[in-house]
Amino acid sequence: MTQLNGGQPFVICISGPTAAGKTQLAMDLFERLNGRIISVDSALIYKQMDIGTAKPSAAELARYPHALVDILDPAQSYSAADFRHAALDLIEQAIAQQQVPILVGGTMLYYRTLLGGMSNLPTADAAVREALQAEAEQHGWLALHQRLASFDPQSAARIHPNDPQRLLRALEVYTLSGRSMTELTESQEPGLQWPSYQFAVAPADRKVLHQRIELRFDDMLQQGFIAEVEKLRARGDLHLDLPSMRCVGYRQVWQYLDGDISADDMRAKGIAATRQLAKRQLTWLRSWPDLHWLDPTQVNLADEAWSTLRDKFATRPQMWLKKP
CATH class of the missing domain: 1.10.20.140 (Histone, subunit A)
Known part of the structure; x- marks a missing residue:
């Protein structure tokens, strides 16, 4: 595990599969730290896509501002390179203001390009x-x-x-x-220049994660997910080949609205697609070094993360701790 000296700039990274509790941990750490939350999520970047992406509520975003949320129209594209450049700028700004960057999200490609560097590929056109x-x-x-x-x-x-x-x-x-x-x-840009402390939030029991995914999908349907997709579909300029409409759940609801599948099939396919996403996320994470795993069913995430981080602020705590 990377060792961080108290008072020195560093970055907190919170990753994990969907529905595990990452966002709540980021908000809890924000309460204790002089921090800045930066979203690492390829779905939360889109406006008008709130329910199906499990976006924090307007009240939560007002209290816990998230950078890189609601920055694009669903008709637009956003590459990993776009994310990397934006995130690096935000991290630099936060550190210059003596804030701790708190990165949170489950888009593993974004994390890989940020932490490990990326090739000099042109942005999407x-x-x-x-x-x-x-x-x-x-x-x-x-x-x-x-x-x-x-x-x-x-x-x-x-x-x-x-x-x-x-x-x-x-x-x-x-x-x-x-x-x-x-x-x-073959020509790779360097990775993150600041040390990072990386948490992965995931239940050790896969069945628990599957239950969380199913409950959250049902909750989305109750909140009006179908109406959200119906409104997007009615715009006329969106289609299922767009990156935004490939977000988990949106394709299945769209197909239901088109009459291609039943409501029961839509629910089953949406849950199955979300479980497949979680499986891919976990596969990525298991290959990463230096992860501190947190099981939300075994510990209080915020307390466990905080106890792990406390000694990192020992030298100059006033720089990083939330001011009263």
Whole structure:
């Protein structure tokens, strides 16, 4: 585990699977620290998507401001590179103001690019993507995959022809830069320059997590999740291939509104998709070093995290502790 000297700048990272209790821990630490919460969530960036993303309430956001929440329209795209640049700026601002950056969220790709660095890939370009999408509709995804193989066989070997999101990204990178994704990933930007203390929040018992996921999905439905998606669908400019509409739950509710699946199937598929997301998140986390695991069923998350962090403030506590 990275050792942090009291009074020196550092970053707190709170990750974990969906529905585990990450957000509440971040807010509890905010109460005790002179901190700044930065969201690490690819769904919370979108406006008008509150219920299905389990976004903190307006009252909670007023009391515990979260950076990188409600920053984009659902029709827009946001890459891991976009997140990295924005998060680094916010972390620098917080440290300059003697605040502790408290990063919280479950988008593991965002964490990986921030903590471990990333290749110098160009950001997403809507016009290029639209042109590639139109070409795919005319000639088929297999034709685009064959083109990718002609200049980037390594990426083509990794990306299945039926994986349009990754295929589009690889072709987009080449179109924008003139260099293949494989070539660009060889030049890596450095990781986070400040030491980080990393917590992972997750029940040790997988059944408990599955129960939490099911209860939260049902709660979302009771809060008006279907009406939220119906309003987004009625805009006319959104579709299921957009990153925003690929967020867990939104696709299933959209399909229900289209009449493609029943209400029972929508619920079952939404819960199953959320469980698959949690499984992927846990797989990522188990491969990461230096994680301090917190089980919300065994400990008080805030007290356990605080006891772990207290000695980090020993030298100059007035710099980091919340002022009365």
